[in-house]
Amino acid sequence: MFSNESRGGGRGAPLLIAVAATAACLAGCGSGSASGHPDAGSVGSLQTATADGARPATGKPTATAARPSAGGRPTASGRTAETLPLAGRVIVIDPGHNPTNYEHTAEINRKVNVGNGRKECDTTGTETNAGYPEAQYTLDVSRRVRALLTARGAKVILTQDGNRAYGPCVDERARIGNQARADAALSIHADGAPTADYGFHVIAPTSMHVGGADTRAIAAPSYRLATTLRAAFAAATKEPFADYLGGGKGLMVRSDLGGLNMSTVPKVFIECGNMRNAHDAKALTDPAWRQDAALGIADGLTTFVEDASRGKG
Incomplete structure (x- = not known):
C-alpha cells in the first residue's frame, strides 16, 4: 500500500500522494456503495493480466508449509459454546485504512506517537490499477474472518467496521487490542508495490523498548503468529511469498509500524x-479468492491461539 504504516520494508521512503489527487482518484475510482463502505460480499472491478504486470510463469517462490488441520472446528452436530476451539478467546482484527479516509486528509495527516517517533495518524491506502481500493478489500476480508472466527467460538473485535468517518489512528488501532487483552491481533492490508512485483508477506514487530513502545514481551509470540499465519494463508490461497522483499520468505520484522x-x-x-500487479489484483478483487484468504487467516489465528493455550511454541 502507499503507506509508511504498512508498505513493505527496504524500499526507500514512503510514497507521498498529493491530497487533491488522492481525493479525486479514490472518490472517482472506488467501487462499492455510495458512502464508500463495501458490503461483505461486494465484487470489485476485475483487472485482467497484462504482459508487463503479469506474474512470471516460472521461478515463483513457493510456500511449502502444510495447511493447519481442520480438526476441532465447529460443526452442525450440536457442539456447545464451551467445546468450540476458540471459546473464551478474544481476537482483534484491524481492517487497514478506512474507505473514507481520503475525505479527511487533515485528520489522518495529524502526527501521533508510535514509540520510536511520530507518524501520520493513518493513510488512504492504495488501489488496483482499475480503481478497487485497498480499504474496501481489507474491510471485506475482515468481515469474512470475523464470521469464521465467531463460528469457532471467539469474541472478535474489529477496530473499524465502516462505521467511522476516518481512521482510527495507528496508535488507537493498537490500543483497541491492548484494552481487549486480545489473545492475538492482526492488521489486514494489501501492498502497492511496482507492477512487476507479486506475492504476500507477513510483518512481525521487532523487540524494542523505546519511548512509549515496549514489544519485548510480545516479539517472540508475534513472530510465531507470523510464521503460523504465513503457512495457513499460503495453503488456503496458493499465493506465493512476495518476491520483492524479505528474501522471498514472505516474512519481515520491522520497527517502523506504529x-x-x-x-x-x-x-x-x-x-x-500487490494490488498493482495484474495477477494479484485479479485475485484480490475476486470474492471467492477473498473467502479463501479469510479462511487462511482464520486458520492461522486459530492454530496460533490453540497452540498458545496448550503452552506450545
Whole structure:
C-alpha cells in the first residue's frame, strides 16, 4: 500500500500522494456503495493480466508449509459454546485504512506517537490499477474472518467496521487490542508495490523498548503468529511469498509500524498481495479468492491461539 504504516520494508521512503489527487482518484475510482463502505460480499472491478504486470510463469517462490488441520472446528452436530476451539478467546482484527479516509486528509495527516517517533495518524491506502481500493478489500476480508472466527467460538473485535468517518489512528488501532487483552491481533492490508512485483508477506514487530513502545514481551509470540499465519494463508490461497522483499520468505520484522510498536498483545500485519500487479489484483478483487484468504487467516489465528493455550511454541 502507499503507506509508511504498512508498505513493505527496504524500499526507500514512503510514497507521498498529493491530497487533491488522492481525493479525486479514490472518490472517482472506488467501487462499492455510495458512502464508500463495501458490503461483505461486494465484487470489485476485475483487472485482467497484462504482459508487463503479469506474474512470471516460472521461478515463483513457493510456500511449502502444510495447511493447519481442520480438526476441532465447529460443526452442525450440536457442539456447545464451551467445546468450540476458540471459546473464551478474544481476537482483534484491524481492517487497514478506512474507505473514507481520503475525505479527511487533515485528520489522518495529524502526527501521533508510535514509540520510536511520530507518524501520520493513518493513510488512504492504495488501489488496483482499475480503481478497487485497498480499504474496501481489507474491510471485506475482515468481515469474512470475523464470521469464521465467531463460528469457532471467539469474541472478535474489529477496530473499524465502516462505521467511522476516518481512521482510527495507528496508535488507537493498537490500543483497541491492548484494552481487549486480545489473545492475538492482526492488521489486514494489501501492498502497492511496482507492477512487476507479486506475492504476500507477513510483518512481525521487532523487540524494542523505546519511548512509549515496549514489544519485548510480545516479539517472540508475534513472530510465531507470523510464521503460523504465513503457512495457513499460503495453503488456503496458493499465493506465493512476495518476491520483492524479505528474501522471498514472505516474512519481515520491522520497527517502523506504529500499529505493532504500540501493541502489548501478540500482533502482526499481513500484506495479502500487490494490488498493482495484474495477477494479484485479479485475485484480490475476486470474492471467492477473498473467502479463501479469510479462511487462511482464520486458520492461522486459530492454530496460533490453540497452540498458545496448550503452552506450545
